[in-house]
Amino acid sequence: MSRRSLLRALGAGAAGTVLAGCGVPAAYVEPGERAGRDSSDADRTLHFANWPLYIDTDDENTSKRPTLDAFTERTGISVTYTEEINDNDEFFGKISPALMNRQQTGRDLIVISDWMAARFVRLGWVQEMDRAKQPNVTKYLDPQLRSPAFDAGRLHSVPWQSGITGIAYNRKRLGREIRSTHDLWADDLRGKVTLLSGLDEAFALLMQGDGVDITRWTADDFHTMCEHIERRVRSKHIRRFTGNDYIKDLSTGDVLACQAYSGDVIQLQADNPDIEFVVPEEGAELWAESLMIPNLARHKRNAERLVDHYYDPEIAAELATWVNYVCPVPAARDVLASSKDEETAGLAEDPLIFPDDAMRERLAIARDITAEERAGFTKKWNAIVGL
DSSP, rough: SSGGGGGGHHHHHHHHHHHHHHHHHHHHOGGSSSSOOOOTTTEEEEEEEETOOOOOOSSTTTOOOOHHHHHHHHOOEEEEEEOOOSSSSHHHHHHHHHHTOOOSSSSEEEEEHHHHHHHHHHHHOOOOOOOOOHHHHHHOOOOOGOOOOSSSSGGEEEEEEEEEEEEEEEHHOOOOOSSGGGGGGGGEEEEEEEEEHHHHHHHHHHHTTTTGGGGGOOOHHHHHHHHHHHHHHHHEEEEEEEEEHHHHHHTTOOEEEEEEEHHHHHHHHOOOEEEEEEOOOOOEEEEEEEEOOBBBOTTHHHHHHHHTTTTTEEEEEEHHHHHBBSEEEETHHHHHTTTSSHHHHTTTTTTTTTTOHHTTTTOOOOOOOOOOHHHHHHHHHHHTTTO
16 A cells, blocks of 8 residues: 555545644644654653555564664564555644644654655654754765755654655556656546645656656745646546545546656556556656654654664665655665575566656656645645545
8 A cells, every 4th residue: 555645635625624723833833842852762662653565574474574683683672564555635633733832752763755754844743854964865876855844954754655646557457658747638638647645646647747846845836727627627537536545446447647656656557567657847846755753852862863774775775675655775686686586686677666857857856835835735736636
């Protein structure tokens, strides 16, 4: 199950509206109020909250997680690992009362999507990490992910995994290549195209199709994109808007081309080699889901050590073989390439896990939707999608 496709777009607007109604300044936490008493030295534990199916598991015993076990063996720090994040907004609703009231969340490390991470940074709900204690992050973090607009210098966040929102299509059924976002609007695809329903998931690629630089898009760019999509909806060119169910539609042939996530397509290709993933000529969105340490976390130093553990290229390589998303540690590629297992070594050559230079030139990290923009933009997008 894709982590990003679990978004409930209506919930995204609602969460922002609730905070605005309560008064964002009251929810904002000043830098001096974010750190709590760190019990790491005395209490060799930490609580790590993540999404389902987002970490390696042992083939014979799925309750075991080899990379986490390796951390415990090396450091003596035990990890309580919970797969409790099924939706960004649902999780926001679960922990926001504690954060806005300056209380502990009970979690030392969380993983949330970049657009939600932007909200946490703006509200002052997460702590800066001490990079002096994270030499692997400093050395090995993918340069293209080092300084997103929402967190300049990556002071508050470190990518857990990354990915690409592009186009997936069935080349055999379609009978031709797709190279551009514009190719989605060809007559032979009428009624056979789906787009993602979540605003944060969908907008960047569609703007790129209009030639927009998504690192600095404007409100006018957003409205122009919406007008284009509205026309495609009225003409019934777009079959529907989807969450993760685009996978089934593409597999059955009900849909021939769709907006899709790179990690999902790698899994689809294992069963159907006719499925292809495209980073369009105009570009595609590079995104990340990031590790963050909430305010007042009781085991901050332990959490920082775990983050750095996953930036050891050997550990990053082991995780990459399981999750199949874009690895945020490019040095892991050489680890996989040296594997004696042919299938594992082949992953080092997969551009959807380790994008090559040509692909990277077409990837960009979108600026996030601001708090002021979100309510109006969500309302307009949801009206198009039918939410």
